[in-house]
Amino acid sequence: SLKHSLLATAGETKNFDDVKYRNEETRKRILVTGGAGFVGSHLVDKLMRDGHEVIALDNYFTGRRKNVEHWIGHPNFELVHHDVVMPYFVEVDQIYHLASPASPPHYMYNPVKTIKTNTLGTINMLGLAKRVKATVLLASTSEIYGDPEVHPQPETYWGHVNTIGPRSCYDEGKRVAESLMVAYNKQEKVNIRIARIFNTFGSRMHMNDGRVVSNFIIQAIQGKPITIYGNGEQTRSFQYVDDLVDGLIALMNSNYSMPVNLGNPEEYTIKQFAEVIRDLVESKSEIVMKDAVEDDPKQRKPNITVAAQKIGWKPKISMRDGLMKTIDYFRDEIQKNKKRSIR
Numbered sequence: 621s622l623k624h625s626l627l628a629t630a631g632e633t634k635n636f637d638d639v640k641y642r643n644e645e646t647r648k649r650i651l652v653t654g655g656a657g658f659v660g661s662h663l664v665d666k667l668m669r670d671g672h673e674v675i676a677l678d679n680y681f682t683g684r685r686k687n688v689e690h691w692i693g694h695p696n697f698e699l700v701h702h703d704v705v706m707p708y709f710v711e712v713d714q715i716y717h718l719a720s721p722a723s724p725p726h727y728m729y730n731p732v733k734t735i736k737t738n739t740l741g742t743i744n745m746l747g748l749a750k751r752v753k754a755t756v757l758l759a760s761t762s763e764i765y766g767d768p769e770v771h772p773q774p775e776t777y778w779g780h781v782n783t784i785g786p787r788s789c790y791d792e793g794k795r796v797a798e799s800l801m802v803a804y805n806k807q808e809k810v811n812i813r814i815a816r817i818f819n820t821f822g823s824r825m826h827m828n829d830g831r832v833v834s835n836f837i838i839q840a841i842q843g844k845p846i847t848i849y850g851n852g853e854q855t856r857s858f859q860y861v862d863d864l865v866d867g868l869i870a871l872m873n874s875n876y877s878m879p880v881n882l883g884n885p886e887e888y889t890i891k892q893f894a895e896v897i898r899d900l901v902e903s904k905s906e907i908v909m910k911d912a913v914e915d916d917p918k919q920r921k922p923n924i925t926v927a928a929q930k931i932g933w934k935p936k937i938s939m940r941d942g943l944m945k946t947i948d949y950f951r952d953e954i955q956k957n958k959k960r961s962i963r
């Protein structure tokens with residue numbers, strides 16, 4: 621550990637001291653696809669600190685080595701550059717399958733690739749799980765509910781998705797992914813977990829992510845206009861990434877194989893959300909309305925009764941507390957980028 625704590629990258633001293641020790645019996649080998657992404661890297665942190673062996677696999681489409689570089693050199697950690705559309709062979713106990721672009725501008729950039737990632741990628745991970753008898757957890761999404769006509773959304777709601785709209789590559793891709801999970805479970809007896817994740821935010825979101833949280837925070841910090849798409853009456857419910865990571869781990873280690881919503885039911889209109897962020901940043905940005913985007917869901921809020929009953933999970937961090945941490949993160953990033961551009 622002394623050797624490791626002396627290793628330094630990019631001016632940051634590594635500290636592996638808070639990693640729990642586990643013996644062979646309780647230590648698991650865990651694959652995290654999309655492990656260099658926003659959610660994936662936070663999940664990797666928690667699994668590593670808990671003493672497991674972690675393989676983070678990523679093609680770096682939206683993820684970055686920087687998100688996990690603090691683990692490089694640790695004997696329990698491996699970072700693999702690979703695309704899940706191609707088969708991958710490894711021996712593991714658990715697979716968290718997160719690889720897929722998640723932000724609308726990212727998944728719309730190459731819709732064909734988004735569909736391939738969510739279908740072929742999921743088949744490859746299920747094939748792997750079948751061969752090595754691993755449990756596989758799919759990062760599904762609230763987008764499978766489409767523009768919901770039931771509010772809040774319980775897992776029993778079948779959804780309202782436009783098969784030919786701009787979001788369909790992602791929404792339908794995830795819907796097929798869920799179908800694949802269920803089919804492999806029924807036919808091949810693969811152990812499955814399905815997490816339907818609602819809007820999540822926190823540190824390590826990409827600066828150009830394009831999702832509302834990063835857009836609004838960066839606009840507010842820089843004193844630029846905060847851009848609302850449409851009239852701002854559409855609603856979302858936002859959860860902080862640490863809560864999500866706890867939920868994913870609780871679900872994986874439960875014995876529940878039906879879909880589970882993971883989200884924070886605190887619901888806001890996008891207009892209210894813009895005002896909250898402007899206040900927290902103490903910004904003078906004006907709030908402006910832009911054209912609405914096509915097929916934008918009008919309302920979204922999870923019913924999280926199943927999570928409470930089946931996996932004993934509920935979110936602990938309020939939106940405001942999460943936003944304060946996230947604002948600090950983006951302030952820091954913007955500062956670092958400025959320094960880099962001066963150099």
Ligand code: NAD
Nearest residue numbers: 654657658659679681682683703704718719720722817820
């Ligand atoms: P992200 O874009 O930060 O992470 C996705 C990661 O997957 C990136 O590191 C990316 O490079 C990698 N990836 C993409 N295609 C790949 C491929 N073909 N092969 C290998 N790696 C690939 O997004 P995120 O917010 O961390 O999302 C993670 C997962 O959670 C996604 O599956 C997403 O659909 C799901 N999800 C996220 C949210 C949210 O609000 N963040 C909501 C619902 C669902």
Ligand code: UDP
Nearest residue numbers: 724830831832833835847848849854890916
């Ligand atoms: N949105 C907005 N301004 C932005 C980015 C997003 O008003 O700069 C809106 C978007 O139209 C949607 C909501 O914020 O109604 C959430 O968008 P996001 O892309 O974060 O996630 P979604 O839930 O739509 O996948």
